[in-house]
Amino acid sequence: MNTFAGSIRSRGVTRRDFMKFASVMTAALALPVRYTGRIARALASAARPTVIWLEFQDCAGDSESFLRSSHPTAGQAVLDLIDLAYHETIMAPAGAAAEKNLRDAMERARGKYIVIVEGSIPTAAGGAYCTIGGRSAVQILEEVASGAAALIAVGTCASFGGLPAAAPNPTGAMGVRDLVKNKPVLNLPGCSVNGVNLAATITHYLTFSELPATDQLGRPLFAYGQRIHDTCPRRSHFDAGRFVKEWGDAGHRQGWCLYQMGCKGPKAMHNCAAVGWNDGTSWPIEAGHPCIACTEPGFWDGSTPFYRWMGESLLPTPHRPARPQGSLGIGLGAGAAAAAAAAGTAVLIRQRKAGAARPDSGAGDPGSEGE
Amino acid sequence: MSVTTTALARPAAPRPWTFHMTSFRVVLLGIAGLGIGSVLYRFLFGLSASTNLTDQWPWGLWIWWDVAAGAALAGGGYSTALMVNFLGGDKWRTVERGAFLTSMLGYVMVSGGLLLDLGRWFNFWRPIRFWGYHSVMFLLFWCVAGYTVVQLVEFGHIWVERVPTPRMTRLMHRIYVPVLIVGVVLPILHQSALGSLFIVAKGRLDPLWWSMLLPLFFLMSSFFVGPAMVAIENIVSARAHGRRAPVPVLGDMVRVTGKLMGVYLVLKIADLVWRGELGRMFEGTTASNFFLIEMLIGIVVPGAMFLLPRIRQTVGGLFAASFLVVAGVVFNRANVVFTGMARSVNAPSYFPYWMELAVTGGLIAGAVLTYLFITENFPILPERGAAPSPAPGSARAAG
Numbered sequence: 001m002n003t004f005a006g007s008i009r010s011r012g013v014t015r016r017d018f019m020k021f022a023s024v025m026t027a028a029l030a031l032p033v034r035y036t037g038r039i040a041r042a043l044a045s046a047a048r049p050t051v052i053w054l055e056f057q058d059c060a061g062d063s064e065s066f067l068r069s070s071h072p073t074a075g076q077a078v079l080d081l082i083d084l085a086y087h088e089t090i091m092a093p094a095g096a097a098a099e100k101n102l103r104d105a106m107e108r109a110r111g112k113y114i115v116i117v118e119g120s121i122p123t124a125a126g127g128a129y130c131t132i133g134g135r136s137a138v139q140i141l142e143e144v145a146s147g148a149a150a151l152i153a154v155g156t157c158a159s160f161g162g163l164p165a166a167a168p169n170p171t172g173a174m175g176v177r178d179l180v181k182n183k184p185v186l187n188l189p190g191c192s193v194n195g196v197n198l199a200a201t202i203t204h205y206l207t208f209s210e211l212p213a214t215d216q217l218g219r220p221l222f223a224y225g226q227r228i229h230d231t232c233p234r235r236s237h238f239d240a241g242r243f244v245k246e247w248g249d250a251g252h253r254q255g256w257c258l259y260q261m262g263c264k265g266p267k268a269m270h271n272c273a274a275v276g277w278n279d280g281t282s283w284p285i286e287a288g289h290p291c292i293a294c295t296e297p298g299f300w301d302g303s304t305p306f307y308r309w310m311g312e313s314l315l316p317t318p319h320r321p322a323r324p325q326g327s328l329g330i331g332l333g334a335g336a337a338a339a340a341a342a343a344g345t346a347v348l349i350r351q352r353k354a355g356a357a358r359p360d361s362g363a364g365d366p367g368s369e370g371e
Numbered sequence: 372m373s374v375t376t377t378a379l380a381r382p383a384a385p386r387p388w389t390f391h392m393t394s395f396r397v398v399l400l401g402i403a404g405l406g407i408g409s410v411l412y413r414f415l416f417g418l419s420a421s422t423n424l425t426d427q428w429p430w431g432l433w434i435w436w437d438v439a440a441g442a443a444l445a446g447g448g449y450s451t452a453l454m455v456n457f458l459g460g461d462k463w464r465t466v467e468r469g470a471f472l473t474s475m476l477g478y479v480m481v482s483g484g485l486l487l488d489l490g491r492w493f494n495f496w497r498p499i500r501f502w503g504y505h506s507v508m509f510l511l512f513w514c515v516a517g518y519t520v521v522q523l524v525e526f527g528h529i530w531v532e533r534v535p536t537p538r539m540t541r542l543m544h545r546i547y548v549p550v551l552i553v554g555v556v557l558p559i560l561h562q563s564a565l566g567s568l569f570i571v572a573k574g575r576l577d578p579l580w581w582s583m584l585l586p587l588f589f590l591m592s593s594f595f596v597g598p599a600m601v602a603i604e605n606i607v608s609a610r611a612h613g614r615r616a617p618v619p620v621l622g623d624m625v626r627v628t629g630k631l632m633g634v635y636l637v638l639k640i641a642d643l644v645w646r647g648e649l650g651r652m653f654e655g656t657t658a659s660n661f662f663l664i665e666m667l668i669g670i671v672v673p674g675a676m677f678l679l680p681r682i683r684q685t686v687g688g689l690f691a692a693s694f695l696v697v698a699g700v701v702f703n704r705a706n707v708v709f710t711g712m713a714r715s716v717n718a719p720s721y722f723p724y725w726m727e728l729a730v731t732g733g734l735i736a737g738a739v740l741t742y743l744f745i746t747e748n749f750p751i752l753p754e755r756g757a758a759p760s761p762a763p764g765s766a767r768a769a770g
Contacts, residue, residue, distance in 0.1 A: 230426065323421075329409070332408035332411050333409045333412070333729055336411075337402070338401070340400040340404030340407075344392055344397035344401070347390075348394065348397055
């Protein structure tokens with residue numbers, strides 16, 4: 001059966017585990033509990049979308065991030081949720097056979113397949129820094145993206161350029177959104193991407209037939225809508241001014257705030273505190289290490305040195321509110337202003353004319369009448 | 372068509388409505404239009420699209436100006452009503468109607484500001500159906516909504532003089548006194564509730580402003596800013612209409628408020644001493660300097676001016692002192708909403724988006740236009756040589 005439910009049932013996953021997965025996805029998407037049933041129904045019946053997974057200047061860390069998850073529900077599910085037609089690290093074919101796989105998948109699902117991109121795309125020297133099968137990463141991306149329904153950039157490299165784009169950026173590394181302009185591109189930055197968020201994004205797509213709502217950087221709001229700093233379990237120590245001053249000092253052992261040790265939580269948007277890593281076991285700040293803001297544009301240069309604190313004034317990610325149809329707002333305001341002023345002017349002119357014809361009125365003081 | 376009325380003998384046939392257009396009013400119409408367009412956009416696309424508010428700065432220009440400052444400045448209505456009708460200040464009755472009108476328009480603006488500030492504005496009716504009576508907001512909603520209705524009824528009393536409908540007139544006269552009483556009680560409740568809103572911000576709001584007495588401070592300042600607003604309004608409209616402002620009446624009123632401001636000042640300082648925060652005033656930080664400015668320029672100086680007969684009995688002195696009081700109270704609300712919060716809000720400073728300014732400007736322009744229309748068509752302002760408006764029951768229309 002070519003559905004998610006069929007796929008996992010054939011591998012012996014129980015109904016109970018399936019429902020558990022649906023509820024984890026509901027929670028990750030920050031939806032009310034009552035959506036669990038709807039998500040479960042959608043997952044059980046939706047046809048698995050064809051996915052082409054491209055790797056460019058990467059470390060395969062994003063693939064590792066979800067493949068290594070031992071939980072039966074998150075990482076494994078990503079593979080079960082989708083019909084993964086091409087993935088260089090885990091597919092069996094090699095060489096010409098692998099290339100044929102890619103072309104076949106593109107033909108079979110043209111206009112419908114999803115492209116997941118891992119790693120940045122080098123643009124310097126005509127794209128010579130990364131070639132696969134004799135073609136440059138830029139060419140491959142352009143070709144595969146042309147037939148895609150949507151693209152998902154996993155990891156900070158594919159989203160914003162990431163590590164390869166750190167100064168002096170010799171390869172001219174760029175993120176997917178810098179290059180693909182005519183298709184929807186979703187960014188799931190992070191070094192690496194959290195498998196739960198990838199699974200939740202695909203779940204959202206299968207359940208609601210659309211990509212989740214994003215911020216201005218194309219990051220889904222369910223995962224990147226809140227600052228690390230605002231959901232941090234150590235936040236009360238920050239507010240109370242209790243800071244770790246040195247590794248292993250009394251405050252560090254007490255779990256105090258890591259801000260003065262270089263924590264970049266105030267400028268990082270991610271749901272680490274909610275979903276955790278390693279199957280929800282822990283995450284950096286909970287484990288005693290500062291956040292390095294790996295989900296933000298400009299990571300790496302913007303976050304280094306990791307252990308230098310951000311200073312007295314907290315400078316979070318500049319909050320640029322989404323203003324849909326901003327020009328409509330200007331139009332509405334200016335139009336209503338012009339209409340009101342024009343109507344007033346028309347009355348004014350008529351009054352002046354009438355006043356000129358009848359000199360005893362129009363003195364300008366309505367209260368003085370009859371005096 | 373020709374004008375045949377006199378100030379004393381009003382015709383039985385209704386006068387035609389007038390709205391004398393001037394270039395100033397055209398500009399106001401334009402600003403109001405811009406505001407309406409922005410309001411539409413805000414209702415369609417939400418707060419994050421139309422404002423610079425964030426999770427860190429959830430309250431901005433609208434809460435400060437349209438709600439906190441607007442409600443305080445509209446305090447002229449209830450403080451005048453209280454002084455004229457219940458504290459035996461019948462001699463001040465000439466300015467009562469003007470105060471009512473300003474206050475009513477102020478409250479319509481406050482209600483508008485509150486509605487705009489609701490994230491899901493279309494749920495505004497829910498406190499009517501679902502009683503969350505543990506919430507300060509619930510009290511605030513009911514008092515503001517109730518008082519706005521009361522003010523409309525108070526205005527209805529003036530309306531029936533202009534548009535005679537016998538049954539309405541009788542009803543209006545019958546309910547006038549109860550409505551007046553409710554109209555004094557409700558604002559006392561909600562002005563203090565506005566202060567209570569910030570009690571929950573303990574630890575966030577700077578201790579210079581945070582106090583368990585905040586409700587009382589908000590109430591007192593809204594009371595003493597009232598006569599100052601009435602004075603400014605009377606002086607400005609008298610000048611605009613070429614009349615003489617009723618300075619003796621106004622001067623007499625602000626003498627009372629001058630004393631109240633003295634009590635407020637003593638209470639403020641006593642509160643700081645009792646909480647052990649007096650030294651904060653002189654720390655030299657932005658907050659402490661703003662606090663000093665607020666107390667000196669907004670309370671001490673105008674309070675003294677109000678208490679000196681030589682100053683309060685001149686148009687210039689009265690206007691200057693009243694202006695300082697009004698500015699001081701507006702500054703106080705800004706300090707509670709912004710200055711006192713800045714230290715504990717870990718986010719870049721907030722500055723309103725242009726649409727926020729356009730909406731606030733539009734609300735003010737709309738209120739001014741409505742004020743002009745009503746004063747042009749209804750007997751509101753004290754007339755030169757005319758007797759004070761008679762008490763309810765005596766038939767003005769017959770005079």
